[in-house]
Structure formats: C-alpha cells, structure tokens
Amino acid sequence: MINSKPKRSDEPVWWSLFGAGGTWFAMLTPVTIFVLGVMGPLGMLDADALSYDRVAGFATNIIGALFVIATIALPMWHAMHRVHHGMHDLKIHTGVVGKILCYAIAFAATAIAAIFVFMLG
Incomplete structure (x- = not known):
C-alpha cells in the first residue's frame, strides 16, 4: 500500500548544497x-592585476562578493555534508546532534565569509 502522507525530509536541501x-x-x-x-x-599576469585596490574593488562589487562568498561557502557545505554522511558510514552515529553540528559549521563559515566580504565595502 502507498503511504498517502509520507514523512517530510530535509535531505534535498543538504544534497543540493552538497552538489553545488x-x-x-x-x-x-x-x-x-x-x-x-x-x-x-610566475609573472604571467600584469603586476597591477592583483593590486590591493583592484582586488578590493572586485571583492566589493556584488558579482565579485558573491564569487568570493561562494568560493568559501559552497565547498564548506560540500565537505560538511560529506563528513556527516562519512561518520554514518564509519558507524559513528551522532544522530541529530552531529547533523546540526556539521551544518552549523558550514553555516558559520558562510556567515563569516559574507560578513568579511561586506565589511570590505
């Protein structure tokens, strides 16, 4: 018999962040x-290309800020999702506490990246 009221899962959110x-x-x-x-x-770029003013200008532009935040945050979500499921595979069952801890670390890294990038501007 098909369950007409299946239990809701939050896994699609975590898997989408993992995939991204x-x-x-x-x-x-x-x-x-x-x-x-x-x-x-190696000097393959113009010396002025990586000057502080130019890099700060890139990081404070909305597209650049999103790029910097995504470069830090998305791999962190990927890694913490992998850690969470890796602990389960190693028979270290931490339950909801482990899940919350892993995703809280990823959220903290995301928040810190966003705060620092927006403090530049």
Whole structure:
C-alpha cells in the first residue's frame, strides 16, 4: 500500500548544497588556484592585476562578493555534508546532534565569509 502522507525530509536541501559545493570545487576552484597561485607568482599576469585596490574593488562589487562568498561557502557545505554522511558510514552515529553540528559549521563559515566580504565595502 502507498503511504498517502509520507514523512517530510530535509535531505534535498543538504544534497543540493552538497552538489553545488562539489561542482564549484571541481570546476572553478582549480582555475582560481591556477590564476592566483601559479600565473600571479610566475609573472604571467600584469603586476597591477592583483593590486590591493583592484582586488578590493572586485571583492566589493556584488558579482565579485558573491564569487568570493561562494568560493568559501559552497565547498564548506560540500565537505560538511560529506563528513556527516562519512561518520554514518564509519558507524559513528551522532544522530541529530552531529547533523546540526556539521551544518552549523558550514553555516558559520558562510556567515563569516559574507560578513568579511561586506565589511570590505
């Protein structure tokens, strides 16, 4: 018999953040690391391209601010979702407390990133 009143689940929210974080980390983080960590130090970029004023201008622009926040927050949601389910796979059952702790850490990282980015402006 089909249950006409299934129990609501919050998993789609966490799985969507997990998927977005994994996609961001796989697609955009390597490019960011290459540009800032390889091209910049090797002098492949103009010296003025990474000046403080220019980077601060990018980070305070709404598109740049969202990029910086997403670069920090989305991989954190991905990692904390993986930690939460990894503990379950390792037979460390923390229940709701572990779930709240994992997602609270990801939320705190998101909030701190947003606060610092918006304090620049």
